[in-house]
Amino acid sequence: SGVERLGDMIAEARVIVPFTGAGISTECGIPDFRSPGGIWTRNRPIPFDEFVASQSARDESWRRRFAMEEVFAAAKPGRGHRALASLYRAGKVPAIITQNIDNLHQASGFAGEHVIELHGNTTYARCIGCGQAYPLDWVKRRFDGDGLAPNCTACGEPVKTATISFGQMMPDDEMQRATALSQACDLFIAIGSSLVVWPAAGFPMMAKNAGARLVIINREPTEQDDIADLVIHHDIGEALGPFVGN
Ligand code: OAD
Ligand code: ZN
Numbered sequence: 001s002g003v004e005r006l007g008d009m010i011a012e013a014r015v016i017v018p019f020t021g022a023g024i025s026t027e028c029g030i031p032d033f034r035s036p037g038g039i040w041t042r043n044r045p046i047p048f049d050e051f052v053a054s055q056s057a058r059d060e061s062w063r064r065r066f067a068m069e070e071v072f073a074a075a076k077p078g079r080g081h082r083a084l085a086s087l088y089r090a091g092k093v094p095a096i097i098t099q100n101i102d103n104l105h106q107a108s109g110f111a112g113e114h115v116i117e118l119h120g121n122t123t124y125a126r127c128i129g130c131g132q133a134y135p136l137d138w139v140k141r142r143f144d145g146d147g148l149a150p151n152c153t154a155c156g157e158p159v160k161t162a163t164i165s166f167g168q169m170m171p172d173d174e175m176q177r178a179t180a181l182s183q184a185c186d187l188f189i190a191i192g193s194s195l196v197v198w199p200a201a202g203f204p205m206m207a208k209n210a211g212a213r214l215v216i217i218n219r220e221p222t223e224q225d226d227i228a229d230l231v232i233h234h235d236i237g238e239a240l241g242p243f244v245g246n
Pocket of ligand 2: 127128129130131132152153154155156157
């Protein structure tokens, strides 16, 4: 079966780089973006330039974030996260590339410097002007006080979750590290992503072009199934469950 074949490929690989999307966290209660019921089936994305230009867009953005707070706060790593953490502890996975913002790879045991967050992190906030970090509690107190998304106390620019919105610059350092890792692995495993959002969706192909084997695990077909060496159309928890060690 596909899962047995994956086991062989994992056993044969020396350097494995996992690349994750929202599908790895759905079993943790966090909705993905494009499945039925997904975030973008319920809400239109707020592009970065709109966030910058409009107080009401910023207010709406923070309303959405706080509406999700219980879900993020309660989420624990799932079987997929735990399987990848086992391979990391075994020395097979040097670091992980993720589009996710939920902090669950860190919670599963990856050191922070080994989680390359292409789209940032939603568990804290940052000023979009000077980069000053703020805890979400600080934003919540201000927002609850006057109903307005707050600005930075240092420079006056808007404070935003430390995530990347559409139209916002990708983080340089993360892009460079993800590029180097993709080109240095011999097995690249794309997990739970529709592989439609660029430039993130370019890493599987980059790994493949540099000589790695490419595995895609996703319950639905993805945009890039045709370039993969192995495609597993299966539930991630089921597919990776056998690799959860201790
Ligand atoms: P998507 O919602 O586009 O894709 C998630 C994929 O995971 C879907 O194809 C689902 O079928 C699959 N899936 C969900 N649960 C699964 C499960 N338990 N087992 C197997 N497959 C499952 O999410 P991403 O590809 O992560 O970026 O989205 C990419 C980017 O688009 C996000 O990082 C975010 C979003 O807009 C920004 O906002 C910049
Ligand atoms: Zn600032």
